[in-house]
Amino acid sequence: MSQMCPACSFDNPTEAKICTQCSASLRGLLAYQTVLGNRYQVMSVLGCGAMGAVYLAEDGRLVGRRCAIKENRPNADDPPEMLDRMKEQFLAEASVLARLDHAGLPKVSDYFIENGREYLVMDYVEGQDLNTMLQEAGKPLAESAVLNWADQALDALAYLHNQQPQPIIHRDIKPANLRLTPRGKVKLVDFGLVKLFDASNPATKVELRGLGTPAYAPLEQFAGSDDHTDTRSDLYALGATIYHLLTNLYPPDVHQRLLKPEVLPPPRKLNRHLSENTERVIQKAIEIHPSQRFQSAEEMRQALTTPLPLPLTSKSDSGGVRLNPTVSPISFGLVGFGLVLVILMGVAWLLFGDQITSTSATATTTPTAQIAALPSATNTATPAPTVNPNQAATNIPTRVVTAPTSTATTAATPSPTTGPTATPPPTDTPTPAVLQAIPPSWLGGTIAYPVFNDTDYDLYFGAANGSGSQLFKQSASQPAFSPDGSRIAYHSWRRDAWGLTTADLSGANDIVVARFVEDQLPTWVADGQEIIFLSRRAGDRKSRLYKVGSATANTEGIVLGEGEYPTIGSAGQLVFKGWGSTGTGLQLAAEDLSGVEPLTDHDTDTAPAPSPDGRQVAFMSRRDGNWEIYLINSDGSNMRRLTDNPAEDGLPVWSPDGRVLAFASNRGEGWAVWAMLPNGLGLRQLFEMEGSPDGFVGNNTDASRGWAEERMSWTP
Secondary structure, eight states, X not given: OEEEOTTTOOEEETTOSBOTTTOOBOOOOOOTTOEETTTEEEEEEEEEOSSEEEEXXXXXXXXXXXXXXXXXXXXXXXXXXXHHHHHHHHHHHHHHHHTOOOTTSOOEEEEEEETTEEEEEEEOOOSEEHHHHHHHHTSOOOHHHHHHHHHHHHHHHHHHHTOSSSOEEOOOOOGGGEEEOTTSOEEEOOOTTOEEOOTTOGGGGOOSSOOOOGGGOOGGXXXXXXXXXXXXXXXXXXXXXXXXXXXXXOOOOHHHXXXXXXXXXXXXXXXXXXXXXXXXXXXXXXXXXXXXXXXXXXXXHHHHHSOOOOOOEEEOTTSSEEEOOOOOHHHHHHHHHHHHHHHHHHHHHHHHHHHHHHHHOOBOOOOOOOOOOOXXXXXXXXXOOOOOTTSOOOOOSSOOOOOTTOOSOOOOOOOOBSSGGGSOOOOOSOOSSOOOSOOGGGOOSEEEEEEEOSSSEEEEEEETTSSOEEEEESSEEEEEEOTTSSEEEEEEOOTTSOEEEEEETTSOSOEEEEXXXXXXXXXXXXXXXXXXXXXXXXXXXXXXXXXXXXXXXXOOOEEEEEOEEEEEOTTSOEXXXXXXXXXXXXXXXXXXXXXXXXOOOOTTOEEEEEOTTSSEEEEEEOTTSSOEEEEEETTSOOOEEOOOOXXXXXXXXXXXXXXXXXXEEOOTTSOEEEEEOTTSOSOEEEEXXXXXXXXXXXXXXXXXXXXXXXXXXXXX
């Protein structure tokens, strides 16, 4: 027996937990060429989620026909009543789709149960989903194309919503569930949350398999709402989908908008090329209250082609535009007065904003205290060797940064300051001589790194000069050395100490500073007194950044805002992965998450590592296929890929003096820590790792998301 990998479809042994081809976590899927129903031969994995998988299969009876087979995979640990309801929902999906006949919907051809699992056979839709297209583009998609796709989707929704005797509600419309065929036709797929709407039956309010995706779900779809989901719920989801496709920004979920309407930027503010009518259609479609939205798919479809009227407007609670046909003279005067105030405030900001920003930013420096590393590690700073002036120069966009104590001559580095706006402009002038190898004297200090042990993670210390490594903590990962090198913060996987812990480098004097399984990825603020970390502890499961004291046990922490994977460099610069209202890609901000500025715009960009001088940020990304290391200037210019290898390269970390970049890679014989110069040259292996840094603890992709949420740390 064997099992296919959910990421690459490679066939692995049944007992394997990590794919031998791509190192992804395995999920116990069907084996390659498994025959189902004595008819369908499974060829690859199309997708895999928490409760199901979809396979590409060949029909043994109709030669040449390919089909998609959806497998219901409930969690066996769920209560029996939940399992029964999930089976009912899966059968409902099959029953509904089997009687539908529309060009924009997949056709179901079979349903059966085999080995205790349910299977649904449907047409295989060639092409790409719109979410993948958006990620590959890395920018808003063309308005004309998106409106064409929306028109097709609305035609399919009109067909569903007009079914008799009961309308059919999809309830999970999003870019990933809209597939574009090679002929340019859009098909609405994945009816896992489908519902037959019956306003007189309270049972139709029950959420059987989930809430849908929060960014696209209307208020009435969440548990606790007193309203039914109805046809207008699908229109909200499609409006949110159009918003995402045309702005390249996830719309904030409806609960955020209720509390803070301004979190929803108008579409034309994010994409100035949009027409005013498209913006009005989007804003009307995603009104919070159903009565203020379009009341039918036909009405919304008509509005996309026939411009809506231009009434007097006022901001609605949803951050959109609400029609207001009658305005009293007093109200009009108040509105006019308010507009004057806004204009005056804007002028004041333009005139004095730079002064305000500069006075609020505070310069920080990082202590350079040494730590006692491994006994065999070399920590003695030595001058950088002289570069051979006869070496051929190549276009190196950034200078080689030398330590303050080095005798090598470099351009003077301005003092770093907190916040992205205070970062000195990077130097893009090539150096007259190019260093192509790493001097051994530059590889001092200790690198902390995680290793997956088939259950959770263990944390190791390795000497950067390759002289040895040792186990630091079992059931621990995501290390971050303190700025002065005296302590380390890490995520503990121990059930009696789940959460974030700080400890001496000997492993003693540990303090559990945040005690929740999803409190993770700690990073120290510049003065070492506080720690910023990622958590999804709240009931809404949002990714948020929190701050706690680094020496205070079991505190709740302060919420800074939405985001993932925070990292603070020695220059006091916070770089993090945007999430929700903070956008897509890597973002820069001050330590309090103020002054957020976009750095990159790709959803797979993660593990940011700002250089010690704050001029550059290294990160890992799958924007070109597999995981590679990239480097970008802190002003968002001159992004370049440093590695180019079929292997997986990730978890970049700078040497304390900024002269070397280390990273984890499975190139060669196995996983190891490698190093290179910031120009991508001088590649060399430092030491082998005890295993892979990529794994899923308990197969829980909420608490554990593999090495995309791991890190390494380097101290002198």
